[in-house]
Amino acid sequence: MTPEELIKKVRKIEIRTKALSHQVFAGEYHSAFKGRGMAFSEVREYQWGDDVRNMDWNVTARMSAPYVKVFEEERELTVVLLVDISRSGLFGTAVKTKREQIAEIAATLAFSAILNNDKVGCILFSDHVEKFIPPAKGRTHFLHIVREILEYEPTANGTDIGEALRYLTNAIKKKCTAFVLSDMLDVQADGTPRYEEALKVAVNRHDVSVIRISDPREKSLPNVGLVHAKDAETGASRWINTASGSVRSAYENWFRTSTGAADRLMLRYHVDHVDISTNEDYVRGLLSLFHRR
Secondary structure, eight states: HHHHHHHHHHHHHHHHHHIIIIIIIHHHHHHTTTTEEEEEEEEEEETTOGGOOOOOHHHHHHHHHHHEEEEEEEOOOOEEEEEEEGGGGGSSSSSSSSHHHHHHHHHHHHHHHHHHTTTEEEEEESSSSSEEEEEEEEEEHHHHHHHHHHHOSSSOOOOHHHHHHHHHHHHSSSSSSEEEEEEOBBTTTTTTSSSSHHHHHHHHHHHEEEEEEOOGGSSSSSOOOOOEEETOOOOOEEEEEOHHHHHHHHHHHHHHHHHHHHHHHHHHHOOEEEEEEETTOOOOOOHHHHTTT
């Protein structure tokens, strides 16, 4: 992509994102995420009706009277986008590739956060963390994030969602709102996710949501005879007879098993998630995610 093409693409995304954020998402984002974090404010004497779970036992012991901790809503959030830039994101048979869809969704989330005076950061990852953009505010910072998502060339081909989640846990100490934007196809041979432990730790510290991007052609193989297929991440290639019903069935079963295992994992750890395809307008998917919160 030439510098001129990049500028044109960034500008196009900015215009669309700005319109959506102002007209559609600003209020939805605010109601879905504002006030979800609680910050310690002060300690005061216990009053009738106070939640006993907020008792400050150390102060109570010193003062020989019951005291409770008082918390207040955090009005300013930190939003962190975990963006999958592995080679599988270059796949797309509809209007756009998975990476292009991810870029637009990430831009919409980032601009909605900027409008609400929140800080936005970004973790670009493949099978390791490629780049970390610390949280900050402002239009210039927003454009920097969009340019990096569109332009950054990963140094590796694979995907390691667990590594990105571990980086989030270590790099962001204060509770944040994190969005994982990925196809989530980071699985073992039997289709089980490889990132369960990292997700379990991350959700205990941060408010994590998953936006899973897919392409229509990933769900099933077309019957087009003998084809030579290559894995964009591992480089492995083989001939596949798509005319075989058993081959197509085996692939569809693997895909259903993989996505089903990820769904159960997110349900187990109470992670809000939504599926958005490259041939869909992502507005409806994001609104669905916001409304469920």
